[in-house]
Amino acid sequence: MPTSKDIDVNKLNFTIGPVQSSEHIRNIGAEQVPYFRTQEFSTLMLENERLMKQLADAEANARVCFITGSGTASMEAVVSNCFTPQDRLLIINGGTFGHRFEELAEIYEIPHTTVHVEMGHKLTKEQLYAFDGQSYSALLVNMHETSTGVLYDMDMIADFCRKNSIFLVVDAISSFLCDSFSMKRWGVSVMIAASQKALACHPGISMITLSSEAVQRITSHNVKCLYLNLNLALSNGERGQTPFTPAISILRQLNARVKDIIASGGVEKEIQRVAALASDFRSRISDLPFSLFPERMSNALTAICPNNVSAYSIFTTLKDEYDIWVCPNGGILADKVLRVGHIGDLSVSDNTRLINALKDMQQRGLL
Amino acid sequence: MPTSKDIDVNKLNFTIGPVQSSEHIRNIGAEQVPYFRTQEFSTLMLENERLMKQLADAEANARVCFITGSGTASMEAVVSNCFTPQDRLLIINGGTFGHRFEELAEIYEIPHTTVHVEMGHKLTKEQLYAFDGQSYSALLVNMHETSTGVLYDMDMIADFCRKNSIFLVVDAISSFLCDSFSMKRWGVSVMIAASQKALACHPGISMITLSSEAVQRITSHNVKCLYLNLNLALSNGERGQTPFTPAISILRQLNARVKDIIASGGVEKEIQRVAALASDFRSRISDLPFSLFPERMSNALTAICPNNVSAYSIFTTLKDEYDIWVCPNGGILADKVLRVGHIGDLSVSDNTRLINALKDMQQRGLL
Numbered sequence: 001m002p003t004s005k006d007i008d009v010n011k012l013n014f015t016i017g018p019v020q021s022s023e024h025i026r027n028i029g030a031e032q033v034p035y036f037r038t039q040e041f042s043t044l045m046l047e048n049e050r051l052m053k054q055l056a057d058a059e060a061n062a063r064v065c066f067i068t069g070s071g072t073a074s075m076e077a078v079v080s081n082c083f084t085p086q087d088r089l090l091i092i093n094g095g096t097f098g099h100r101f102e103e104l105a106e107i108y109e110i111p112h113t114t115v116h117v118e119m120g121h122k123l124t125k126e127q128l129y130a131f132d133g134q135s136y137s138a139l140l141v142n143m144h145e146t147s148t149g150v151l152y153d154m155d156m157i158a159d160f161c162r163k164n165s166i167f168l169v170v171d172a173i174s175s176f177l178c179d180s181f182s183m184k185r186w187g188v189s190v191m192i193a194a195s196q197k198a199l200a201c202h203p204g205i206s207m208i209t210l211s212s213e214a215v216q217r218i219t220s221h222n223v224k225c226l227y228l229n230l231n232l233a234l235s236n237g238e239r240g241q242t243p244f245t246p247a248i249s250i251l252r253q254l255n256a257r258v259k260d261i262i263a264s265g266g267v268e269k270e271i272q273r274v275a276a277l278a279s280d281f282r283s284r285i286s287d288l289p290f291s292l293f294p295e296r297m298s299n300a301l302t303a304i305c306p307n308n309v310s311a312y313s314i315f316t317t318l319k320d321e322y323d324i325w326v327c328p329n330g331g332i333l334a335d336k337v338l339r340v341g342h343i344g345d346l347s348v349s350d351n352t353r354l355i356n357a358l359k360d361m362q363q364r365g366l367l
Numbered sequence: 368m369p370t371s372k373d374i375d376v377n378k379l380n381f382t383i384g385p386v387q388s389s390e391h392i393r394n395i396g397a398e399q400v401p402y403f404r405t406q407e408f409s410t411l412m413l414e415n416e417r418l419m420k421q422l423a424d425a426e427a428n429a430r431v432c433f434i435t436g437s438g439t440a441s442m443e444a445v446v447s448n449c450f451t452p453q454d455r456l457l458i459i460n461g462g463t464f465g466h467r468f469e470e471l472a473e474i475y476e477i478p479h480t481t482v483h484v485e486m487g488h489k490l491t492k493e494q495l496y497a498f499d500g501q502s503y504s505a506l507l508v509n510m511h512e513t514s515t516g517v518l519y520d521m522d523m524i525a526d527f528c529r530k531n532s533i534f535l536v537v538d539a540i541s542s543f544l545c546d547s548f549s550m551k552r553w554g555v556s557v558m559i560a561a562s563q564k565a566l567a568c569h570p571g572i573s574m575i576t577l578s579s580e581a582v583q584r585i586t587s588h589n590v591k592c593l594y595l596n597l598n599l600a601l602s603n604g605e606r607g608q609t610p611f612t613p614a615i616s617i618l619r620q621l622n623a624r625v626k627d628i629i630a631s632g633g634v635e636k637e638i639q640r641v642a643a644l645a646s647d648f649r650s651r652i653s654d655l656p657f658s659l660f661p662e663r664m665s666n667a668l669t670a671i672c673p674n675n676v677s678a679y680s681i682f683t684t685l686k687d688e689y690d691i692w693v694c695p696n697g698g699i700l701a702d703k704v705l706r707v708g709h710i711g712d713l714s715v716s717d718n719t720r721l722i723n724a725l726k727d728m729q730q731r732g733l734l
Contacts, residue, residue: 007407009398018400018615029396029616031376033385033569035692040374068571069436070611073594107591196612202400204435204571204614224474227440244437245563247571247614248385325402
């Protein structure tokens, strides 16, 4: 029977999560996990909340819930805790994660309309304004639809929501720290992020940053769940605690990572760093047999369509023969679209290694 | 404003989770996190499932779901996925975690009757058999009620469930690998465990081991949730995957830890090791001003009542003045009961350090 001893953790990782962590962050993973029902851990968590608000450019009264779970856990918590069957949601669906918001609205029986965006395409003003003046109570969008690499136009979406007094929920999981973001500027009510994307910590924590309006929605609604009950998270969070044992080591990594970002020049500097990696990669694939998939790209990843071969076969060859992970796709995009992430502890010389591998594959007739 | 730089991860940890991890396990936390939508990670996860079944002495057709979340996430998944309002549950409630099962049954509107056990006391045959022949469909019990240290008599409970054809759910979170356990011998349908107890990995993963009967219950029931949907976990698990990005580093730690346990002689050997630490500690506090709280104790922890001072004050003094964490209690037991764990990477010499600290406190008039 095969055993797991062969798993190689040292491949060069260009996926879109989990990503490579710096040595500083990884070393925290090697430390003993401190007991957490203490003032010391509360201090760390209150600091995490303050720093996340700073990075999200949130209002002074905003709150942050830290959920031990994937980004989907936080997406579910937001849908179930913020909305009731009295709401009417407008959901932007341009891929897997837009579809996930739709699934959640169905599960919780929240009335909703889906704005279908063709995969790889941007949301147009015409598509969005077809729903103008129709009394929707909230709009849910994956700022960066991770499955296709499309970055939606948040200025346009924010204007629409302001004009229609719509509560704006933004899944920024794979865009946070890659593309410019501001809760205040865009009037975002809820922003979702996760530990294993550009925050470049281990997977296991997702975060929900809530405007005071969102907090009010949650506290006035008696959600029927325990683990994803944001009222409990908010009340425990007031003293820097979580209702249930959290992934303490990852919360400690987050604390260190956010301080590292701030010490290195802050959010805009980090976004510039990711953008430069993306731009370098994009310029260097121009003479390779790929076409870009999305119309409007996030800095987080480059989604490319190979002209001649299956995208999935490139993923497999890079993994098995070059010790490089890129990000395959699922479903109908599996053979069509390959995704190359620019997040985590990567450098231009890492790009060079990937480009060289692709050129070598081309010479071998594998591209 | 206080910052978190002062958090000390190297205190001697006698809490009941998170606990001390071995160097081998901690070092995995320092490695890069591998990409997981691969055959290599699937192999690891299928091995994790096989090894967990072995440790739980589960039937050949049993399955294991790995949930990124605390033990409560798995408790909620079990209640919501296994039961419907057509069930009638019997819930043993002798403390915080028994009460949690009750809360969950209320949230999901599953009819239930609570067997109230006085805190610190064992469940008696009379108490249990008062519900004999009353057509309950399931019994839910925290084998070790972690808040009080009581270990329930599983032979008695298993006999009762067999006699009444009752589906038996066991939260073994803080008892697994501390007290003898067998799904097959006791006819347990569902067993819940967590990464940060005697498995001594980082917190963030809980595990649900399901008998084939439990799997059948779950697959025939369309639960209204996404993140804790065990049907999705089971179907993805068939190929060694999880529906959502899991806490990969902790799943890799679990794999290594379980193999370490097996290489060191197996489950019974590990239980003996924990039992020996518990026994050593219990014999050495006999001349200190404590009385034992529970009537029937798990090896996982010793719950003690200080005769003269507040239990919480002992926790604080040990933390701040002796660099030792023991486990405080919440609610009405906060000042009455102190818990000393015997799980994780601890030794008899660690017990000596704690005993010496307590003797020193006694000399200083603090006990």
